[in-house]
Amino acid sequence: MLLEMKEFFVQDAARFENCTVTTYFVLSSMQVREKKQGGQYLALIVSDRTESLEARMWDDVADPIAYCSEGCYVKVQGDISKYQGKYQITLKKLRLAADSEIDPTDFQPATKFDVEEMWAELRGYVSAFQNSDLRRLVFSFLDDERIGPAFKSAPAAKRLHHAWLGGLLEHVVTLVRVCLAAAPFYPEVDRDLLVTGAILHDIGKVRELEWNSSFSYTLEGQMVGHISIAQGMLREKVKEIAPFPEKLTLLVEHMILSHHGKYEFGSPKLPMTPEAILLSALDDLEAKMQALRNEFAAAEAVGKGPDEVTEWVRSMDRALLDSKKFLKGD
Amino acid sequence: MLLEMKEFFVQDAARFENCTVTTYFVLSSMQVREKKQGGQYLALIVSDRTESLEARMWDDVADPIAYCSEGCYVKVQGDISKYQGKYQITLKKLRLAADSEIDPTDFQPATKFDVEEMWAELRGYVSAFQNSDLRRLVFSFLDDERIGPAFKSAPAAKRLHHAWLGGLLEHVVTLVRVCLAAAPFYPEVDRDLLVTGAILHDIGKVRELEWNSSFSYTLEGQMVGHISIAQGMLREKVKEIAPFPEKLTLLVEHMILSHHGKYEFGSPKLPMTPEAILLSALDDLEAKMQALRNEFAAAEAVGKGPDEVTEWVRSMDRALLDSKKFLKGD
Amino acid sequence: MLLEMKEFFVQDAARFENCTVTTYFVLSSMQVREKKQGGQYLALIVSDRTESLEARMWDDVADPIAYCSEGCYVKVQGDISKYQGKYQITLKKLRLAADSEIDPTDFQPATKFDVEEMWAELRGYVSAFQNSDLRRLVFSFLDDERIGPAFKSAPAAKRLHHAWLGGLLEHVVTLVRVCLAAAPFYPEVDRDLLVTGAILHDIGKVRELEWNSSFSYTLEGQMVGHISIAQGMLREKVKEIAPFPEKLTLLVEHMILSHHGKYEFGSPKLPMTPEAILLSALDDLEAKMQALRNEFAAAEAVGKGPDEVTEWVRSMDRALLDSKKFLKGD
Amino acid sequence: MLLEMKEFFVQDAARFENCTVTTYFVLSSMQVREKKQGGQYLALIVSDRTESLEARMWDDVADPIAYCSEGCYVKVQGDISKYQGKYQITLKKLRLAADSEIDPTDFQPATKFDVEEMWAELRGYVSAFQNSDLRRLVFSFLDDERIGPAFKSAPAAKRLHHAWLGGLLEHVVTLVRVCLAAAPFYPEVDRDLLVTGAILHDIGKVRELEWNSSFSYTLEGQMVGHISIAQGMLREKVKEIAPFPEKLTLLVEHMILSHHGKYEFGSPKLPMTPEAILLSALDDLEAKMQALRNEFAAAEAVGKGPDEVTEWVRSMDRALLDSKKFLKGD
Amino acid sequence: MLLEMKEFFVQDAARFENCTVTTYFVLSSMQVREKKQGGQYLALIVSDRTESLEARMWDDVADPIAYCSEGCYVKVQGDISKYQGKYQITLKKLRLAADSEIDPTDFQPATKFDVEEMWAELRGYVSAFQNSDLRRLVFSFLDDERIGPAFKSAPAAKRLHHAWLGGLLEHVVTLVRVCLAAAPFYPEVDRDLLVTGAILHDIGKVRELEWNSSFSYTLEGQMVGHISIAQGMLREKVKEIAPFPEKLTLLVEHMILSHHGKYEFGSPKLPMTPEAILLSALDDLEAKMQALRNEFAAAEAVGKGPDEVTEWVRSMDRALLDSKKFLKGD
């Protein structure tokens, strides 16, 4: 049985046991090893958005060694089998895939929400701004062709919360919704300013992260960081759309710089305005709630019972309990 | 011109300059000093809910010295005058006031909201619970005559946020409202459980604080603290209304113990459930926003301009800026 | 050679090399693996109070897979052999053991002191109290059938100091002795109050820990913690034996809440009374001295010389030196 | 005896005891008080770059109250006298001074080095750069008329090290010298890049601070901070002088963002390159050595002996000892 | 009524109201002020071991100004009176006291225990050592005429615990007693080694502190500290009494270096041996218990009730409660 392009995903390996499949993968790891009888073979890990798979290639490895490397997209043909309870694939053919053959969303985890719908919702919030300067400012970001498309596809992190394609947009849309729900209880808060902060606070992530075949930090991300990248982007936009009120610049800049809420998290300033304080608190809450969602799913996956806490979550220095599942019992 | 009982408040001193007033005060400070020419006089500070006032009493001080002390309610007669730009009162008469003469709300700052309305709103939320066990639990607190009335009059703190009569209730009602607004965005959260936590998390303050003529900590407050007091109250209530589900007990207990969110703030546990995490974050936000409101009012009072930050706020380790006032300018 | 019930312990494996043994174990780990030639086999770790042992079972694994799981007591028959310098057992039979066949003390490390003697000593201290209220309070715990027997068998921790059956009692008795030796030097200290604190400070561990076939934290232990559990138990006992002096309640409650001595160790209050300060210091000393004893034994076991420090002790952030052994030399 | 304009400085008060002087001051503090006999008088503190002086004005205070306020330059006529060991001035005339009458350097402490000489030295270093891009970048700052003149007059801080006019330039020139002396020992370091960092690292202070009649933080300084201000300035300059190599932009940006060396000092990144590490270390050393110079002078001023340490220096958490003076003895 | 030498102590001022006294004081503070009518007078604070007293000297101040300064012993004659409820003395005569006139113990607080008895007790412990090397080592300190007498008179601190003459000896004797009481419970502990550590751990204080007319730090104390001073003394003694076993040197040195138990308290090493751990814990306990004693006395002195906690104790970050007094009630 021969498959056509990327109809096969790793998570379906069981259905193809002992079949030959032809498909595309990311080459996540590639080691050249010596055969005992002489000559070389390849020990590989190949991946798509659903999972990873061990692979071996015993013959004709000269071309793959010459042309392929970790992080590449490849086209392969091979046999699926099961060894010590785990599936693997023995490759017969392996070549670099052309860009035209690849749909990146096949290879990376992606948001389960509709990107265009979220994008429209976000633009809708901005259109509704009463403050035309802020409206103009935010649209200058969203309409920028170096920023808008990146904003729609970027993950929100390399790992931890929202680490998937579209994760940044998903994080921002959810945050805006919560901000809008909470704002009415705090009359000190300027609604348009708050939403501006919620939309722009993480905009530097479009340059802090790379999300080609995998998620990683750019050099600029490591040496400047998304907070200062965003601040630089703001300064440039403000020049582009001049004249723009200085007071608004200052307040938006302050929200960006202070949104992590603590010096040791890389914020050079602590939140000093009502909007900055509210934004920082709800952004932190969003991140924690998403982390909790991930941990509950992981606990479910390894078969934890309703009375059991999750594994220790190092970033939160505690384990977690899914209280709804606990109350419902088995 | 002679006033009747507590029609005079310190904030109105200007209108009574050079008048004689008869009224009631709390004796905030009382020192017996030697006159240069021999004999004793009293240097006092008297207060009501609006402000404090310097007082001197030159004659007939034997009885006041014998019967009055700091923290007492007193009835006085004296002359209002102005000295070096500040008002003061020279007392001619001073005696202890009877309890029957005193309305404590005249002497302590109080919430500007209607206590009964807030109370009804709070009870309304509980009546709407779908979980009848939690409804039963919360009402067992609200209907307890050692708790309900105290809950309605307690301040939320000795100083800092909501440090006024009815402040605890005001804080709790606001917190419940924000919780209800935020909960729909987090499907992991059990709404009734969250609101139960919001209502009970600070219930220990009815025993941690005293609010007779001034606000102070009880000995139990200092040695046990409102978190552990509340946990003890919960344990007792659960026994009273037995049988009560153990799982709910555990989850409510955990919300109480963890709501400060950090060990160094006296929480023996970090929040581990969705409800505990949400409650802790919004409680902290509420406190910060109220602190900010106080600081903006204080800055206004000392005549700070719209471009000026407040005084340094030690508890937040920063100064604050009233962004709305700043945007509006002079 | 066939053994009868639990005459075989893992530490004696060398004496039974190449023998067949029939005995009982705890199933510490159980993995189902694929044989190369098809079919499944079991890779297991089995344990008793002395040590753990690798086990393999190659045939008839269907029933064990269906009925046994990690943490169970099992009865086995198998052959002891040595592989790469380590002993292992190849199982021929494996079935769940009945409760009636098991003496839990065969499977868990236990105190080397006589539990009943320690218990009698502890009761003796309480009988000697001059303060009859405190005597009544402590006996209400010791005589409670949900508490007393648990107190006698509980470990003091999941790992680290006194992590064995009877460890809690052993820790408490030693602590009381040191308290009684130190108290005379501090006339500010009420002796009965101090001993009450020493006996009750860790009482919450009877619900924080589980010690069936292995030691672990209960859900209540993880979400409430032994400090707050103990405080709840105290509140309930005080109600049961009412009337009980409020002042004593407050002082005992404070000792329990503050005994860890630091916020970051989960104490919601710092020790404020002479008894609480003394108790907290000696409790910490006891734990450190026991940790040191464990580390010296471990160093001895791996053949460290008298001039060598132990392995790095992470919980104490240092290595240790057995000074007596060092002075004596080889 | 009548003086002409600003020939009188506070430090010379002793020579003018019981004389009438006419001169200019900054009004550092101004309080309107009630005279016992009715009417108002002024209690003032007036200052120039040498020191402060208590002042009283008893008559004709209506105009001063209407027109003068704290921070203004004023022209005064008054009598110098000595009261309880301290000099003071009793004012007969007081009016606002015109800008044209004022030389600001009379009123603020200033560097004792020649500003133009330091400026020329600094430009000399840049002219000598081998890297023409960096030369172009730094001159684009120095030649900018909104930046260059401010750079020459700005203090380096509100208080603590180099808190005087020209202090920023003095700090930068000294730092460049030490950088040039140390660089040869570290072949990993790019000399031009290092000097660029030394010149630009604090450039944001020209907008973080105000130094009109006194030194204070601007609102931008408080809400954005000199590190992020400098980064914004860099981004704008790079656009202005485009094309400019991206790699250099990144390295300079990183030096600016990381130069405080610790998150808690407001650096959003830690130094990652040889130049950033060297710059951060020497900048910190410079600041400490200047602080030490100030403390030695202060100790000298209050008559401390050669064997005595200075007052406790809170910012360094220690007292200091002038070792040279100590070795020399009395 | 004229008194003879130092029969008058400040604490007895009430009995001498309106009397003339002739006595000796330490000059704790001395200010020369201008009289309104011209000329100078002296505003002084004079002290003895019981308390301090305000003093004024209106005439004949030229000689005192020339010859006396803060920290000197002086002989005075003056009149005791009461002003605004506080006693003061108006001096008629004031001159420097000769050393021969002064018994320093009249001017500094001193231990209430018998120094010679404590000294004999301490020597007794050492005589009983089974380890003759340690006996020889400790006696080499006690018998050293630059150390022994200083040990008997030194305070244990400038302020806080045992800040009085003989305080070091008192602290050490108490610590040895508690060590001897606790050691039997820890068989890992070498008794002689532990007592050696208890006697020598603070020996560096004889050079860290000065206790002439007041308590202060020496320059060596500030720049080297008593821990490192003691280590240097130990190294020198070991040379003097050579040969001395290296192993004992190492263990005693380690106890000295580690006895503060934390890096941030100036210990360059953490306690690694049973003796060092026990010593460090009991030394800390001793200091806390003495601090508590001081605070209870201070609370008593200002009239706090049995239900009231002490003032906030900054060094312990908490308030304290005298539990025995609390239980007894009024």
Added chain:
Amino acid sequence: MLLEMKEFFVQDAARFENCTVTTYFVLSSMQVREKKQGGQYLALIVSDRTESLEARMWDDVADPIAYCSEGCYVKVQGDISKYQGKYQITLKKLRLAADSEIDPTDFQPATKFDVEEMWAELRGYVSAFQNSDLRRLVFSFLDDERIGPAFKSAPAAKRLHHAWLGGLLEHVVTLVRVCLAAAPFYPEVDRDLLVTGAILHDIGKVRELEWNSSFSYTLEGQMVGHISIAQGMLREKVKEIAPFPEKLTLLVEHMILSHHGKYEFGSPKLPMTPEAILLSALDDLEAKMQALRNEFAAAEAVGKGPDEVTEWVRSMDRALLDSKKFLKGD
């Protein structure tokens, strides 16, 4: 092909693939294992200053087991081969090497600079001292035959910066050079005193470390530490060369005690003099720059590109970038 003594180094293994070599190694690790067919074999790691190598010995292992152990020098004969891409050696002969056969510098990494030249340079600096007391003091260390030779061969650390033979001298010489370059900019600094501190600050490392066949800490190093060892050495030297000025002793002692600059790094005092502050800053800089050099080399070795940061450097809590290589590009 047979090699003679230590012409073979592990880094040259490729050239000797499939050859028999006879050479010397350090035995870094030695395990006795069971052969499947019965009998024992040895699994070893052998090393020299260039690298480590896996070794197996299948026969005649009785003598090696009896006489050799980890850390010994051994003479071996064996065959070099390649397995799974890595070289290994199969031993035919293995015996203990005699001291006379061994040149330790063949087995440990060593400075690439000429030790005698560095030593002469260092002595030259001291000869040039103007302060003859300090000259005398430093030479008393350098000329001491228990110190001088050790100073020339000691590593500066067990691992991290300058962890090779001669590393201590290399570190000290470089530090002195930088000190001399920086000192002229700080007129407060006494040049001779500073250089004395630079030479002596780490002198305790000659007793803190052992560098026989590998680098490790001595027991004294672990329990006393190089700071306090150095202080003891200073005290002894000062006695030896008495009379020596007390003031200089104090200042040198203070530099030694404070040079780590932070309590948590084991410095019992913070730097208080200009020399101590400068020394501490430049010592820290030297260590960081050397760490950076190591990391750049490691990154080069694993083939990192010019745009890539190094691995995470735990001791510095960051990754690093080689800016020169980055600017130059590929």
